[in-house]
Amino acid sequence: MKIAVISDIHSNLEAFQAILNQMGKVNQILCVGDFVGYGAKPNEVIELAKRLKMVSVLGNHDYASLTDDTSGFNPYAAVAAHYTFQHLSREGKEFLTSLPLASKIKIRSYTFYLVHGSPADPLNEYIFPETSENLLQEFLKSTDADVLLLGHTHIPMFIQLKDGVILNPGGVGQPRDHDPRASYGVIRIEDGKLSFKNHRVKYKIDKTASEILAAGLPSMLAQRLYHGW
Secondary structure (H helix, E strand, C coil), X not given: CEEEEEXXXXXXXXXXXXXXXXXXXXXXXXXXXXXXXXXXXXXXXXXXXXXXXXXECCCHHHHHHHHCCCCCCCHHHHHHHHHHHHHCCHHHHHHHHCCCCEEEEEECCEEEEEECCCCCCCCXXXXXXXXXXXXXXXXXXXXXXXXXXXXXXXXXXXXXXXXXXXXXXXXXXXXXXXXXXXXXEEEEEECCEEEEEEEEECCCHHHHHHHXXXXXXXXXXXXXXXXXX
């Protein structure tokens, strides 16, 4: 079984299409939030996501783009969230509104728990690779999951603990690990065993950057795509 895990598309249609083209046929796609924000193509990203029938959860930029509440956002993120709030289609709003804060599903013999930030703070907590193992173990215990899927940091992560696995596929539309290529992950379940691999894909950054500038969004949101931060 082949399961794709994605996160933080952030209205970057070019990056989204690129990872879908590379991953090929999969049994399931799981998305841990932030379809929109930062980029200029929120409705196009959502339309494509809807066709894929993914299991998905709400991200903090998704929430901000629905409510126009940018509390805690930096000025660039706030401008982009307000832009998305103004430009979201009715169908786009309905899709984001339908997303839960967390989702728990069973695939084969594994229980997966999906959340954008953390089980303690679904929208806003950042969990990095250096987060203490004790806290990560508590998350696995509290969710009663074998695999905890997180997003929000835009940094790939795979941590094997005694009670399960915690992973982050990195950012599709705005990587922050100093690698500008779009990031996603693939989980394989074969003979009852689970494995994970991070994949990176080049995409047309120039086109995405031009769309951001043409939309009147801050130039920094275009420039950072070239550097992966």
